[in-house]
Amino acid sequence: MRRAAILLLLLVAMQFVLPLGGWQASASLLTFGFLILAAYTVGEIATAARLPKVVGYLLAGVLFGPSALDVVGTTSITELAPVSRLAIALIAFLAGAELQWEEVRSRGVVILKIMGAELLLSFLAMLATLWLLRGSVPFLAGYGTAHVTAFAVLFATVAIIHSPAVTMAILSETGARGTVARTTLGVVLLADVAVILLFTVALAFARATVPAPGGEAVSLGILAWEIGGSVVVGAAIGGAVALYLRFVRGELFLFALLVTFLGAEIARLVHVEALLTLLVAGFVSENVGGERGVALRHAMERAAAPVFVVFFALAGASLGITEVIALWPIVVPIALARAFGLWAGTAVGARWAGVTQGEGRYVWLGLVSQAGVAIGLATIVAEAYPELGGQLRTLFLAVMTINQTLGPILFRQALARSGELPGSESESEDTAPALARG
Amino acid sequence: MSTALALVIIVAVAYLATHVAFDWAARRFLIVSGAEYLLLGILVGPQVSGLVTAHTIDSFAPLTTLALGWVGAIVGTQFRIPELVRIPGVMFRLAFAEALATLGVVGGLLGLALMWLFDLTPALAAVPAIALGGIAAVSAPAGIEVVARHTGARGPIVRQLQVCTAIDALVAIVAVGLLACVQRPPADGGVRPLTPTEWAVVSVALGLVGGALFHLFLGRERNVDRLVISLGGAVILISGAAAYLQLSPLLAAMVFGATLANTSRSRAEIGETLARGERPFYFVLLIFAGIAWQPSAREWAVPVVLFLLTRAVGKIGGARLGARLAGTLPVFGAHWGRALLGQGGLALALAFDYVQQGGSPLSNIVFTAAIASVLLTDLSSAHLVQATVLPLLESEVSPRRVAARFLTPRSREQAAGRPTAGGD
Numbered sequence: 083m084r085r086a087a088i089l090l091l092l093l094v095a096m097q098f099v100l101p102l103g104g105w106q107a108s109a110s111l112l113t114f115g116f117l118i119l120a121a122y123t124v125g126e127i128a129t130a131a132r133l134p135k136v137v138g139y140l141l142a143g144v145l146f147g148p149s150a151l152d153v154v155g156t157t158s159i160t161e162l163a164p165v166s167r168l169a170i171a172l173i174a175f176l177a178g179a180e181l182q183w184e185e186v187r188s189r190g191v192v193i194l195k196i197m198g199a200e201l202l203l204s205f206l207a208m209l210a211t212l213w214l215l216r217g218s219v220p221f222l223a224g225y226g227t228a229h230v231t232a233f234a235v236l237f238a239t240v241a242i243i244h245s246p247a248v249t250m251a252i253l254s255e256t257g258a259r260g261t262v263a264r265t266t267l268g269v270v271l272l273a274d275v276a277v278i279l280l281f282t283v284a285l286a287f288a289r290a291t292v293p294a295p296g297g298e299a300v301s302l303g304i305l306a307w308e309i310g311g312s313v314v315v316g317a318a319i320g321g322a323v324a325l326y327l328r329f330v331r332g333e334l335f336l337f338a339l340l341v342t343f344l345g346a347e348i349a350r351l352v353h354v355e356a357l358l359t360l361l362v363a364g365f366v367s368e369n370v371g372g373e374r375g376v377a378l379r380h381a382m383e384r385a386a387a388p389v390f391v392v393f394f395a396l397a398g399a400s401l402g403i404t405e406v407i408a409l410w411p412i413v414v415p416i417a418l419a420r421a422f423g424l425w426a427g428t429a430v431g432a433r434w435a436g437v438t439q440g441e442g443r444y445v446w447l448g449l450v451s452q453a454g455v456a457i458g459l460a461t462i463v464a465e466a467y468p469e470l471g472g473q474l475r476t477l478f479l480a481v482m483t484i485n486q487t488l489g490p491i492l493f494r495q496a497l498a499r500s501g502e503l504p505g506s507e508s509e510s511e512d513t514a515p516a517l518a519r520g
Numbered sequence: 521m522s523t524a525l526a527l528v529i530i531v532a533v534a535y536l537a538t539h540v541a542f543d544w545a546a547r548r549f550l551i552v553s554g555a556e557y558l559l560l561g562i563l564v565g566p567q568v569s570g571l572v573t574a575h576t577i578d579s580f581a582p583l584t585t586l587a588l589g590w591v592g593a594i595v596g597t598q599f600r601i602p603e604l605v606r607i608p609g610v611m612f613r614l615a616f617a618e619a620l621a622t623l624g625v626v627g628g629l630l631g632l633a634l635m636w637l638f639d640l641t642p643a644l645a646a647v648p649a650i651a652l653g654g655i656a657a658v659s660a661p662a663g664i665e666v667v668a669r670h671t672g673a674r675g676p677i678v679r680q681l682q683v684c685t686a687i688d689a690l691v692a693i694v695a696v697g698l699l700a701c702v703q704r705p706p707a708d709g710g711v712r713p714l715t716p717t718e719w720a721v722v723s724v725a726l727g728l729v730g731g732a733l734f735h736l737f738l739g740r741e742r743n744v745d746r747l748v749i750s751l752g753g754a755v756i757l758i759s760g761a762a763a764y765l766q767l768s769p770l771l772a773a774m775v776f777g778a779t780l781a782n783t784s785r786s787r788a789e790i791g792e793t794l795a796r797g798e799r800p801f802y803f804v805l806l807i808f809a810g811i812a813w814q815p816s817a818r819e820w821a822v823p824v825v826l827f828l829l830t831r832a833v834g835k836i837g838g839a840r841l842g843a844r845l846a847g848t849l850p851v852f853g854a855h856w857g858r859a860l861l862g863q864g865g866l867a868l869a870l871a872f873d874y875v876q877q878g879g880s881p882l883s884n885i886v887f888t889a890a891i892a893s894v895l896l897t898d899l900s901s902a903h904l905v906q907a908t909v910l911p912l913l914e915s916e917v918s919p920r921r922v923a924a925r926f927l928t929p930r931s932r933e934q935a936a937g938r939p940t941a942g943g944d
Contacts, residue, residue: 085737085739088733088734091733092757095733096761099726099764100764102722102765109760109764110582110760111582111756111759111760111764112757112761114582114756114760115753115754115756115758115759116757117753118749118750118752118756118757119737119754119757122749122750122753165580168580339800339804344564344571347571347572351571387749388749391749
């Protein structure tokens with residue numbers, strides 16, 4: 083309560099400061115600092131209400147973002163996008179480092195089966211829903227079968243992706259390390275790679291079916307390089323990191339920050355997928371670097387809490403509440419269809435893999451969240467098809483708003499129900515970088 | 521594509537080679553340095569490989585502003601009044617004399633030189649000259665700490681050097697901060713343009729009000745991991761507000777840090793949290809300095825060399841003059857100012873601060889001078905401190921004579937090993 087009152091005072095003070103200046107870039111900084119404090123405060127309130135901190139960070143972003151109070155305006159969000167990208171790159175590297183080769187070897191088949199089933203069924207559920215709702219969906223209404231199929235496939239491909247950032251944030255906050263937690267993380271990470279692959283194929287299919295206005299022809303070679311190159315470049319960066327860990331070792335946190343920053347820049351320069359590159363780099367450095375790789379991961383985990391605050395507060399500010407309200411008659415069925423696809427797919431996949439009932443019952447709850455990569459993919463569609471792609475992106479952001487808000491709550495519930503939350507609630511609340519213990 | 525990858529490999533190899541070389545040198549020659557990070561910045565920046573463009577760096581302004589604010593807040597936390605009043609007044613007199621002498625000598629001589637070299641009016645030349653004077657006044661504490669740890673040296677000379685680095689930082693930040701208030705362009709839309717004095721009050725008020733509010737915001741929070749988040753937010757808010765008003769983020773953040781140090785019950789944890797970020801932010805500043813550096817279109821070699829020379833003269837001469845005035849020349853000797861020649865992160869932060877002030881004249885020259893000074897002196901700072909401190913510790917100077925001049929009655933009791941009332 084005291085912190086909320088101070089926030090209010092800060093908000094009033096900012097109203098005195100803002101008319102005195104005029105340098106927009108620094109206005110963004112001013113509001114960004116306020117957003118961090120606001121996210122921190124709402125995160126603490128969320129914890130008191132037994133909700134994940136991530137939800138608090140997102141809510142703070144929504145409350146002070148353009149959808150509500152507009153303290154952090156659209157211009158500020160655009161200017162802070164590089165910070166957000168750096169945060170997601172750091173999360174991707176950390177997520178890759180969380181994957182242990184031993185685990186991939188021993189549980190890879192299980193994860194692949196669950197992932198395959200849930201991706202397939204949620205994709206089909208999305209396609210069916212879009213087909214049924216095609217008269218109301220802005221970018222499908224009034225078009226022929228080929229067009230509807232192409233855009234429905236594009237939307238479904240983007241919409242089935244998950245959020246490694248939310249998964250990492252919840253695991254970091256709770257310190258959960260059980261079967262449901264590990265399987266969810268594995269499925270989320272592998273699905274990211276699979277969906278990026280699927281997306282490149284879907285986009286090529288869409289461009290072949292509905293030529294983009296003034297768009298360039300898509301070369302399959304370029305698409306293959308984006309994926310294959312990411313693996314190669316990521317492995318090279320991971321190898322370099324392992325060498326650094328062997329011969330230099332010092333300043334691990336700063337080094338991790340540099341790796342993610344330069345890794346993202348290298349990916350941009352050589353035209354490969356940045357997140358996939360860093361995911362692979364994290365995986366290679368952790369598994370090749372041995373004990374020193376673990377030390378690097380721990381250094382990054384210590385820095386993870388502020389990164390999560392920054393990323394989710396900005397993600398919350400970008401959420402389109404107004405779009406959800408305007409499009410709710412189609413947004414709600416799409417969100418429900420996706421959830422059904424995830425539930426059914428995970429259950430089928432778990433039975434196929436012959437794993438415990440807990441995984442079949444709870445893993446899908448950890449797959450609901452969406453952020454980061456999904457926004458990037460939707461933006462690529464919007465760039466390829468400026469008008470219809472823009473409508474697709476708007477609808478997707480509206481669906482994502484629901485998934486992103488409910489997803490963290492559901493995942494935490496899943497961990498609680500499966501008995502994987504370590505210790506008492508109060509213990510887990512007090513350990514933001516609890517992952518460091520793992 | 522192959523060119524880009526080749527550049528990446530060259531940069532990585534050059535960085536690793538430099539790091540290994542400096543690591544070896546650090547262990548062998550007691551060198552404190554982050555020069556390899558500066559080199560890394562230059563290598564990846566637009567001047568060499570172009571891997572990172574100037575535009576990319578602009579988009580990471582939150583990180584540089586956070587680094588500036590963080591450095592300012594660390595400086596501010598040193599000024600805790602209950603601790604300051606326990607330090608003998610002569611130490612402050614000596615420190616202020618040395619800092620102001622350096623500021624005056626470098627500012628004055630460089631002002632004349634810049635007028636002559638670039639055909640500037642006195643008013644225009646005064647701006648970069650004062651900035652250079654402020655940067656020159658700064659001394660890095662890292663070398664002093666390394667030597668104190670390495671040799672176990674304690675006593676008045678080490679304490680005096682520590683007081684000097686704190687006062688040097690204060691003088692430099694205030695000088696560059698006030699410069700920002702003076703040369704700030706008038707704001708649009710106000711009832712009337714604020715005067716430089718009013719902008720100076722605004723700068724200080726930002727830190728004071730921010731510090732007071734953040735003190736209330738924190739309450740009894742002592743968890744360092746949570747403090748990192750909230751402190752990071754507060755520092756960005758304060759330094760962002762200062763930058764938005766085109767004032768100095770360093771000055772506002774320094775007042776913010778001092779306010780927290782004097783009011784918060786969690787001051788130890790705040791100090792620990794800020795200290796945890798000191799080295800990473802120093803290196804971040806070094807990297808960004810390397811990327812942002814560009815050779816001046818105008819003749820820069822003469823002013824930079826002149827800066828290095830006048831700074832050495834100002835530091836050694838100012839310290840000698842101060843010691844003479846304070847009557848401590850027999851204790852410290854004529855050349856104790858050599859121990860204050862080392863420069864580090866704060867000098868770079870001040871240069872960044874100056875460059876960020878809109879339309880600062882000769883900003884490239886100021887920036888190049890700061891980088892050159894950091895590169896040159898950072899390597900030798902620990903050696904210079906050691907060369908100054910060790911002879912004094914081994915000299916014939918009677919400990920009683922030193923104690924009589926420098927220590928308060930309470931410190932004298934502590935030095936004599938007698939218990940004193942209360943903690944530190």
